[in-house]
Each structure stands twice: as structure tokens, then as C-alpha cells.
Amino acid sequence: MDALAGLLDGPRAQGAFLLRSLLDPPWAMRIQDEAPLTLMSMVRGSAWVVPDRGEPLRLAPGDVAIARGPDPYLVADDPATAPQIVIHPGQRCTTPDGVDVAEMMSLGVRSFGNSPDGETILLTGTYNLEGEISQRLLGALPTLLVVRADEWNCPIIPLLADEIVKDEPGQEAVLDRLLDLLLIAVLRAWFARPEAAAPAWYKANSDPVVGRALRMLHNNPAHQWTVANLASAVGVSRAALARRFAELLGEPPMTYLTSWRLALAADLLREPEATVGSVAQQVGYGSPFALSTAFKRVRGVSPKEFRAALGRP
Numbered sequence: 001m002d003a004l005a006g007l008l009d010g011p012r013a014q015g016a017f018l019l020r021s022l023l024d025p026p027w028a029m030r031i032q033d034e035a036p037l038t039l040m041s042m043v044r045g046s047a048w049v050v051p052d053r054g055e056p057l058r059l060a061p062g063d064v065a066i067a068r069g070p071d072p073y074l075v076a077d078d079p080a081t082a083p084q085i086v087i088h089p090g091q092r093c094t095t096p097d098g099v100d101v102a103e104m105m106s107l108g109v110r111s112f113g114n115s116p117d118g119e120t121i122l123l124t125g126t127y128n129l130e131g132e133i134s135q136r137l138l139g140a141l142p143t144l145l146v147v148r149a150d151e152w153n154c155p156i157i158p159l160l161a162d163e164i165v166k167d168e169p170g171q172e173a174v175l176d177r178l179l180d181l182l183l184i185a186v187l188r189a190w191f192a193r194p195e196a197a198a199p200a201w202y203k204a205n206s207d208p209v210v211g212r213a214l215r216m217l218h219n220n221p222a223h224q225w226t227v228a229n230l231a232s233a234v235g236v237s238r239a240a241l242a243r244r245f246a247e248l249l250g251e252p253p254m255t256y257l258t259s260w261r262l263a264l265a266a267d268l269l270r271e272p273e274a275t276v277g278s279v280a281q282q283v284g285y286g287s288p289f290a291l292s293t294a295f296k297r298v299r300g301v302s303p304k305e306f307r308a309a310l311g312r313p
Helices: 003-008 132-138 156-163 171-191 200-204 210-219 227-234 238-249 253-268 276-283 288-299 303-309
Strands: 017-023 028-031 037-044 047-051 057-059 064-068 073-076 085-088 092-094 111-113 120-127 144-147
Touching: 037 047, 037 156, 037 171, 047 064, 047 144, 057 144, 064 171, 120 156, 120 171, 132 253, 144 171, 156 171, 200 210, 200 238, 210 227, 210 238, 210 253, 227 238, 227 253, 238 253, 253 276, 253 288, 276 288, 276 303, 288 303
Parallel strands: 017 111, 028 085
Antiparallel strands: 017 120, 028 073, 037 064, 037 120, 047 057, 047 073, 064 144, 085 092
């Protein structure tokens, strides 16, 4: 598992919200659903994404935008068009004065809009992300980013457009995986751009030494790693690994491992059936006490207090 795969293991889609919008101008939707991460893919026509803070961005066919919540934004045929629809948390859809219009604007399976033959077709996929690992990914992204059609070569959008309107057994799983593939492809294209300021964990993945070390730590966080056995596994000296790791990630290997283990632990503790003992075993701590000590030292609360704050018993 590489660094990107490890981080994407947190925001993997599971019953994600997907919608095909078919629209004739004038149209405008104010998005205030507070979703942490939303992908918008243009299939036909064009649209403007207008954040409350920031410059408007125009989308053309083949373009994909990622909006990082929870700040609201407008999606419209023109930045000057007044909102006709408001999307609330839970994907509740109303007019600006609160009248529900979900049924009125339904156009079939996962389809919505003001015209069944709309000149604009926009695909939307929304992730409802929770957890520490997801935050590492979200923290690396701007509030709004766009990858243009001529900046990448991705066959996923036509496939997603075809699958999104099907209502067959297992369709939810198919759409979740397609949305994940689209997200990964967009992130690869975005982070490859010099102006994207890719995070250290992403850039380090391509390093022949540190990249291998990261994959080992991510693949097996429960292993009793030391700088010595990690260096041996990647074929360098302890000093060389420690120096290169600090150069690229700004911290020693074991400090990174502790941070990664505790992020995993925090996410596992969200599960209703999890216990401190079972989580400790999964993330490489020899006992519940050892995990509790490390967790409280770094996060200021014990695992039990962390679960209680989440409403877990």
C-alpha cells in the first residue's frame, strides 16, 4: 500500500451520494450540504462553480472539480444567475424559501433537473467523510480545484455516466468503486502539477528509499518496527533512512509511525464493536494500557474518553 492508497482507504466511498443533473438555462443551485468532499464531472454543456470565498471556475465537458466542504458554493449556468434550488445537509432539496422540490425535479434513477433533455449534464458524487485519516487527505486539498479535460486522459467519466442511471443488483457497490477510481485519478493529476504543492507524504512516495519504507509502515502498522529493522528491510543504513525520512517528511520514521498508528486507532475506535484491546492489537501496541498511554500523551484524552465524546459506549 502506498501513501495515497493508505490515505484513500479512509475516504473510500460507501453508499456515496451520486446524482446526474440534466439542466436547461437559466439554472443555479446553492450547495450548502456541508459535505466534506464533492466531485463534479461535466459530461455535456458547461457550468460555473462559485465559492462564497474565492474566484468562480468554469467547467467544460471532461473537466472535473473537487469542492472541499463545509463552506457553501453556487453551481450555475452563469455566476449571475440567482439560486433556484438549495441543497441542504442530507441532500434535502428545496427552493430558496424552503419548498421541497425533490419529487418535482426527479427525472428517473439518480437523475434530477429541469429538463429530461437538458443541454447541460453534470455528474455529482459526494463523500461523507469522517475520521483522522480522511482529514489528512482533506488537509492537503484547496477549497476548490479543477482538472481540465486536456490535462489528463481518463475513461472513467463516460463509464460513470452510463452506470449512474442503472438500477441493478450490486449497483451501489459499482458506483462507489467508480467514484473512488475517479477521485484517485483526479488527485493524481492534481498533485502532479507544480502549483498544486503536493503534500510531503505524497511526494515522498516516489522516493526509492522513503517510499518503500512508507509502504511497509502502511501495509503492516502492527509490526514491531524499529529504525534498524525498517532500514534493513529497505536496504539502507539506519543513518541513511533517518536522514532521508527527515528530509522528505520533516520527522523521524518512528514519529511518523506513531502518528499513523494513532490516526488508525482513532478511526477504529469509531466502530461500535471496537474495544481498546482489539484496536491496540491492530495498530501495534502490546496492550490496551500501552495504547491508552500513547493516545493520551499525543491527543490529551484517553481512548475511552475519545469514544465517549463520539457517543460510543
